[in-house]
Every structure is written in C-alpha cells, then in structure tokens.
Amino acid sequence: xxxxxxxxxxxxxxxxxxxxxxxxxxxxxxxxxxxxxxxxxxxxxxxxxxxxxxxxxxxxxxxxxxxxxxxxxxxxxxxxxxxxxxxxxxxxxxxxxxxxxxxxxxxxxxxxxxxxxxxxxxxxxxxxxxxxxxxxxxxxxxxxxxxxxxxxxxxxxxxxxxxxxxxxxxxxxxxxxxxxxxxxxxxxxxxxxxxxxxxxxxxxxxxxxxxxxxxxxxxxxxxxxxxxxxxxxxxxxxxxxxxxxxxxxxxxxxxxxxxxxxxxxxxxxxxxxxxxxxxxxxxxxxxxxxxxxxxxxxxxxxxxxxxxxxxxxxxxxxxxxxxxxxxxxxxxxxxxxxxxxxxxxxxxxxxxxxxxxxxxxxxxxxxxxxxxxxxxxxxxxxxxxxxxxxxxxxxxxxxxxxxxxxxxxxxxxxxxxxxxxxxxxxxxxxxxxxxxxxxxxxxxxxxxxxxxxxxxxxxxxxxxxxxxxxxxxxxxxxxxxxxxxxxxxxxxxxxxxxxxx
Numbered sequence: 001x002x003x004x005x006x007x008x009x010x011x012x013x014x015x016x017x018x019x020x021x022x023x024x025x026x027x028x029x030x031x032x033x034x035x036x037x038x039x040x041x042x043x044x045x046x047x048x049x050x051x052x053x054x055x056x057x058x059x060x061x062x063x064x065x066x067x068x069x070x071x072x073x074x075x076x077x078x079x080x081x082x083x084x085x086x087x088x089x090x091x092x093x094x095x096x097x098x099x100x101x102x103x104x105x106x107x108x109x110x111x112x113x114x115x116x117x118x119x120x121x122x123x124x125x126x127x128x129x130x131x132x133x134x135x136x137x138x139x140x141x142x143x144x145x146x147x148x149x150x151x152x153x154x155x156x157x158x159x160x161x162x163x164x165x166x167x168x169x170x171x172x173x174x175x176x177x178x179x180x181x182x183x184x185x186x187x188x189x190x191x192x193x194x195x196x197x198x199x200x201x202x203x204x205x206x207x208x209x210x211x212x213x214x215x216x217x218x219x220x221x222x223x224x225x226x227x228x229x230x231x232x233x234x235x236x237x238x239x240x241x242x243x244x245x246x247x248x249x250x251x252x253x254x255x256x257x258x259x260x261x262x263x264x265x266x267x268x269x270x271x272x273x274x275x276x277x278x279x280x281x282x283x284x285x286x287x288x289x290x291x292x293x294x295x296x297x298x299x300x301x302x303x304x305x306x307x308x309x310x311x312x313x314x315x316x317x318x319x320x321x322x323x324x325x326x327x328x329x330x331x332x333x334x335x336x337x338x339x340x341x342x343x344x345x346x347x348x349x350x351x352x353x354x355x356x357x358x359x360x361x362x363x364x365x366x367x368x369x370x371x372x373x374x375x376x377x378x379x380x381x382x383x384x385x386x387x388x389x390x391x392x393x394x395x396x397x398x399x400x401x402x403x404x405x406x407x408x409x410x411x412x413x414x415x416x417x418x419x420x421x422x423x424x425x426x427x428x429x430x431x432x433x434x435x436x437x438x439x440x441x442x443x444x445x446x447x448x449x450x451x452x453x454x455x456x457x458x459x460x461x462x463x464x465x466x467x468x469x470x471x472x473x474x475x476x477x478x479x480x481x482x483x484x485x486x487x488x489x490x491x492x493x494x495x496x497x498x499x500x501x
Contacts, residue, residue, distance in 0.1 A: 005131065005133060005151040006151065007151075008133055008149055008150050008151040009031075009032040009033060009034040009106075009150050009151065010026050010031055010032065010033050010034070010150060010151060010152045010153070010154065010397060011033075011034055011035075011036065011113075011116075011134065011136045011148065011150040011152070011153045011154065012026070012033050012034070012035045012036070012154045012156060013036050013113045013136075013153070013154065013155045013156060013157045014035075014036075014037065014038075014155070014156040014157040014158055014371070015035050015037040015039075015042045015043055015044075015094075015098060015107060015109075016043045016045060016046060016094075016156060016158055016371065017043070017046070017061070017063070017089070017093075017094060017371075017383055017386065017387075018156045018370055018371035018372075018383070018386035018387065018389070018390060019035060019037075019154075019156035019157075019371070020035075020042070020043070020063075020066060020094060020097050020098060020103065021063035021065065021066050021386065021387050021390050021391075022154050022156055022370065022390035022393070022394065023035055023103050023106060023107075024063060024065040024066040024068075024069045024097070024103070025063075025065045025390050025391050025393075025394035025395075026394050026397070027065075027069065027102050027103070028065045028068065028069070028394070029394045029395065029397070029398035029400075030398065031394065031397060031398060032106070033103075033106045034106050034108070034148065034150065035103070035106050035107045035108065036108050036111040036112075036113050036136070036138055036148075037107060037108065037109045037110075037111060038110075038111065038112035038113070038157075039109060039110070040109055040110050040141075041109055042094060042095060042098035042107060042109070043090055043094040043095075043098070044109075045158060045160040045161075046086050046089060046090045046094065047086070047087070047090055048160070048187065048189075049086045049160075049188075049189045050085060050086035050087030050090060050191075051085060051086065051087065051189075051191040051193075051194050052085060052086050052189055052216060053083050053084070053085050053086075054083055054084055054085070054086070054089065054383075055083075055212070055382075056083070056382065056383065056384070057080060057081050057082055057083050057084075058077070058078045058079060058080050058081070058082055058083075058084060059080035059081070060382070060383065060384045061084065061089060061093065061383055061384075062077065062093060063387040063390075063391075064387070064391070065391065065394075066093075066097050069097065069100055069102070069103070070096060070097060070100065073096065073100060075096050078092050078093070108138070110140060110141035111138045111139075111140060112138065112139045113136055113137070113138055113139075113157070113320055114137050114138070114139050114145065114320055115135075115136075115137040115320050115322070115323065116134060116135070116136055116137075116153055116155075116320055116321055116323065116324050116367070117134070117135045117137075117323035117324070118132045118133070118134060118135060118323070119132055119133045119134070119135045119149060120132065122323055123322070123323045123324070123325060129364075129365075130365045130366075133149040133150060133151060134149070134150045134151070134152065134153050134366075134367070135147050135148070135149060136148045136149075136150055136153065151366065151397075152366035152367065152368075152397050153324075153366070153367045153368070154368050154370055154390065154393060155321070155367075155368065155369045155370065155373060156370050156371040156373070156386075156390070157317075157373055158371060158372045158373055159314035159315060159316055159317070159372050159373055160188075160314065160372075161317065162314055162315050162316060162317040163188055163310055163312065163313070163314050163315075164310075164312040164313045164314060164315055164377075165312075166185070166208055166281050166308075166310055166312060167281055167282070167283075168238075168280050168281065168282070173281050173282055173283050173284060173293075174282075174283040174284070175283050175284030175285060175286065176284055178284070178286055179284040179286050179290055179308070182286050184284075184286060184289075184290035184305075184306075184307060184308060185290075185307075185308045185309075185310060186199075186307055186308070186309050186310070188213060188309075188310055188311060188314075189213055189216070189217065189311075190217070190309060192217060192220035192221055192223075192224055193220050193223055193224055197224065199307070200221065200224060200231065200307065201224060201227075201228040201230075201231060202228050202230040202231055203231060203232070203306035203307055204231075204232040204234065204289075204304070204305045204306045204307075205221055205231070205232070205233055205234070205305065205306065205307050205308075205309060206234045206235070206236060206292060206303060206305040206307070206308045206309070207221070207233070207234070207235050207236070207308075207309045207311055208235075208236050208237075208281065208308060208309070208310055208311060208312060209237070209310065209311030209312045209313070210237040210238070210239055210242065210244070210245050210311075211245070211311060211313065211379065213311040213313075214235070214237075214245070214311035215245055215261075215264050217309050217311060218233065218235055218264055218267065218273060219263055219264060219267070221233045221273075222263075222267045222272055222273065225272060232274075233267075233272065233273045233274065234273070234274045234275075234276065234303060234305065235268070235273050235274065235275050235276065236276040236279040236281070236292075236294065236303070237275075237276070237277055237279065238278065238279065238280055239277060239278070240277050240278050241277060242265075242268065242275060242277065245261070245264065246261035246262075246264060246265040276294075276296070276301075276303070278296050278297050279294045279295075279296055279301075280294055280295050280296075281293070281294050282294055282295055282300075289304050289305060289306055290304070290305050290306070290307070290308060291303070291304050292304075292305060292308065313377070313379050314372070314377075314379075315333065315376070315377045316333055316369075316373045316376050316377070318333070324362070324364045324367055325362060325363040325364040326362050326363070326364065327362050327363055328376070329343075329376065331343060331345075331377075332344070332375070332376040332377045332378045333376030333377055334374060334375050334376035334377075334378060335359060335360050335361070335362065335369065335374065337355075337358070337359040337360075337361075338355060338359045338360065338374065338375075339376070341353045341355070341359075342375055342376075342378040342380055343378065344377075344378050344379060344380065353409075354388060354407040354408050354409040355385075355388075355389065355392075355407060356388065356389060356391070356392025356393065356395075356396075356404055356405070356407040357392045357393045357395070357396035357404045357405075358404070358405060360374060360389060360392075360393065366397065368389075368393050370386055370389045370390055370393065371386040371389070372386070374386075374389065384409060384410075385409060388407055388408070388409050392404045392405075392407050
C-alpha cells in the first residue's frame with residue numbers, strides 16, 4: 001500500500017486517436033504510459049469505419065505532441081487542408097504513431113480492460129485511497145486475465161461498441177436483441193459500396209436515424225442502387241421532418257449543407273429513398289425477413305426489410321468502472337462539470353468550450369475519462385477537443401497545474417460540424433474522377449442543378465415541408481477549396497430549438 005506511485009506507469013485504455021495522443025503527451029512529460037487496446041491492432045475501431053471521410057481536415061486531426069514524436073522518423077505529414085477517410089487517418093497517422101518505439105513498447109493489443117479499481121480497496125473504502133495504486137484488470141486474447149498496478153488511469157476507450165438502442169425511451173425494443181443475434185441489424189456505418197457490398201445489393205434496407213451517419217449510409221445506398229436496381233432503400237426517423245438533416249432550415253440555425261443535403265433530399269424527392277417520418281420503433285419480429293413494428297401519428301405500422309442499419313448514436317459503457325468513484329452528469333453521462341456545456345438539448349455542433357483536467361476530474365483522484373467517451377451520450381465531440389483534454393491531463397499528472405489549467409482550443413470557423421459530405425474539390429483527383437467510395441457523385445467541373453422541390457407525403461398524406469435549396473457549390477475547375485458545413489463555433493443550438501422531436 002505504500003508503493004511509490006511515481007514509479008508506476010499511467011494506464012491509457014484505448015489506442016485510438018485520443019488514446020495515442022495521451023501516450024504522446026505522457027512521454028513528453030517524462031511519464032511512462034501503458035496502453036491497453038481491446039482490438040488486435042492499434043486503433044482497431046477506426047479500421048471499422050475506414051471508408052468514412054472525417055468532418056475535419058488534417059490540420060485538426062494530428063495532435064501536437066504526436067507530431068513532435070513523429071519528427072525524425074521519416075513521417076510525411078499529410079496536406080493540412082485535405083479531409084482524410086478513416087483508413088487514411090489510420091495508415092498515414094495512427095499506425096506510424098503506434099510504431100514509434102516508445103509507444104510500440106507500451107502498447108498491448110488483444111487486451112480488453114474489464115475492470116478498474118484500487119488495489120485492495122473496493123468503492124466503499126476511503127482510507128488511503130488517494131495514495132493506493134489503481135488496479136487495472138485486463139482480459140487477454142486467450143481468455144486469461146492479468147492485473148496491472150498503475151498510478152493513474154486515462155480511459156479513452158470510446159463508444160464505438162456501445163450503440164444506442166433502436167427502441168424508444170432509451171431502451172431496446174422487444175425483439176431487438178434477437179434481431180441483432182440473427183444478423184438482421186448491422187454494425188453502424190457499414191461499407192455499403194465496398195467490403196459489405198454483397199450483403200446489401202438487391203436487398204430492402206432500412207436506415208434508422210437522423211444524423212450524419214444516417215445521411216452518409218443513405219447516400220452510399222443510393223449509389224449502390226444505381227448499380228443494383230433491385231436494391232430498395234427505406235429511411236425512418238422519429239422527427240416529423242427531415243429538413244434539419246437536409247440543412248438550411250431556420251429551426252436549427254444550420255447554413256446550407258451543400259452536397260450532402262442536396263443529394264440526400266433529391267434521392268427522397270425522386271422516390272429512390274422511401275422516407276418514414278414520426279416513426280417510433282416498438283418491436284421487431286424475425287423470420288425470413290425482419291418485420292419492424294412502429295407507431296406513427298396515424299397508428300401502428302410495419303415495415304418488412306432484409307437488413308436494418310442503425311444510425312442512432314452511441315453511449316458510454318461504464319460497466320468496467322463500477323469500482324471507481326465517478327461524478328457524472330445525470331443527463332448525458334459526461335463528467336458533471338462538462339455535462340451542461342455539451343448537453344444536446346442546448347448544444348448541437350457549436351459551443352465547444354476548451355476544457356481539461358479540472359472539468360474532467362472525478363472524486364477518484366487521477367482518474368479521467370477522455371475522448372468520445374468523455375462526452376457520454378452527447379454527439380458533438382471533435383477530435384481536437386480530445387487532444388486538448390489529454391494535453392491538460394498529462395500536465396496535471398506531471399504536477400504542472402498551471403499548464404493543465406491553461407486550456408485553449410482553436411477550431412474551424414464552423415465548429416464540430418464542419419465536414420465534406422461529398423463533392424468538395426479535394427476529394428477528386430481530376431474532373432469526373434471519384435477519389436473515395438463514400439463520396440458518390442462528384443460536384444466537379446460544374447454543379448448539378450438541384451432537383452425540383454416536390455412535397456414528400458407523410459403517413460397521413462400531409463406534405464412534408466422541404467428544405468430551402470442549397471446555394472450553388474463552386475466548380476472544382478477553380479482553385480480547390482474544402483467545403484466546411486455546420487454552424488459557427490460559439491452558437492448555442494440544440495434539440496430544444498427543434499420542432500417535432
């Protein structure tokens with residue numbers, strides 16, 4: 001119990017972008033990290049969404065300490081203005097960073113953290129707690145477990161493996177677990193036009209959700225349906241209108257979303273995507289196909305589909321932290337001081353306040369949750385935010401409280417929703433050449449005319465209001481310019497300002 005804590009390493013759970021950045025900052029501060037990755041390779045979750053293009057260009061995707069660590073290794077930093085895919089992020093940044101000897105020697109793959117506690121003390125014991133080493137229990141690939149003694153814990157394990165349920169009230173719908181087990185419900189963000197193509201071609205696919213993940217999947221399915229005409233696409237949302245997904249509506253304060261909203265709206269208006277609004281899932285029945293039971297303002301309805309793609313967001317898995325003294329916001333399950341700053345009832349894609357060790361601290365001294373998991377159920381996390389979090393925490397663990405408290409965050413003008421959603425000039429190598437499978441049709445060398453805004457019928461026959469037409473996007477024949485979409489940083493806006501939620 002009297003172990004000199006300073007001689008022990010700092011545990012980092014997860015080797016995604018923020019976890020590896022945490023290790024880089026710890027090394028720069030003279031501290032020793034030990035990194036536990038549940039997957040069989042660094043940043044294993046990133047590989048699963050590698051076909052998706054990030055919302056932010058490279059200049060916001062590379063951590064400063066990681067960049068310094070990579071200096072002298074022969075690493076070539078990507079162009080600052082380019083928007084990488086997940087695979088490009090992995091191959092051009094995360095894997096080279098994980099290969100740096102100081103990080104490679106600290107990284108343990110196939111090592112799932114199943115519990116965090118204090119050595120010899122359960123959650124109820126207080127005496128000597130702050131000076132007792134943490135105990136991190138790890139399950140290895142062969143099923144055995146090992147306990148590791150560490151001086152501090154940084155949980156950067158993310159939320160990828162904890163998607164929100166599809167049912168209402170935050171609960172799984174009856175039959176949902178069985179539908180997952182029988183393969184009718186896919187993982188989030190499947191690679192529809194790539195490695196998962198055969199699973200989707202010629203099938204009736206239902207996408208559930210009203211965010212960027214849903215939009216990207218729907219656009220990819222639209223591309224697939226052009227090549228595989230038997231493919232049928234349905235889209236269900238709880239909202240009474242999809243206008244906020246298309247962009248341009250006054251209710252959410254979003255500016256026009258350019259290519260994404262324009263293309264998605266066109267697919268719906270042309271009947272290539274069948275939109276079901278005000279649709280709340282109440283159950284699933286699995287047989288040869290999946291029957292999705294839902295309620296609408298017109299009563300109960302059923303959709304028979306071959307596959308369902310969930311795009312309803314994620315939540316943190318807190319099971320491994322049962323013996324840690326946490327102080328979480330009761331609504332979003334983020335650290336209590338951070339919760340009100342990111343609550344989606346008040347905040348959408350703006351208002352990213354710089355924060356570090358103080359706001360992320362818990363009653364459990366030297367324990368921190370960072371990255372996507374630190375935002376709990378809020379969907380507004382930005383990678384650059386996580387980099388500033390771990391910079392501050394490393395400073396605090398090294399005893400430099402002034403540096404830990406001196407937090408700042410420089411964000412793109414359009415905040416965390418800035419994104420290229422298909423058609424910005426840096427995604428194509430030449431006019432008419434598609435550079436990424438998830439990009440769909442390029443807006444290069446002339447902008448397609450927007451489709452006429454025909455009303456879309458709701459279940460009761462009342463026309464759904466359509467979004468205002470998006471402004472024209474500049475041709476790629478001029479100087480390349482990445483398209484940033486979203487609302488300005490600092491502008492408060494969330495669900496409380498939307499109608500029909």
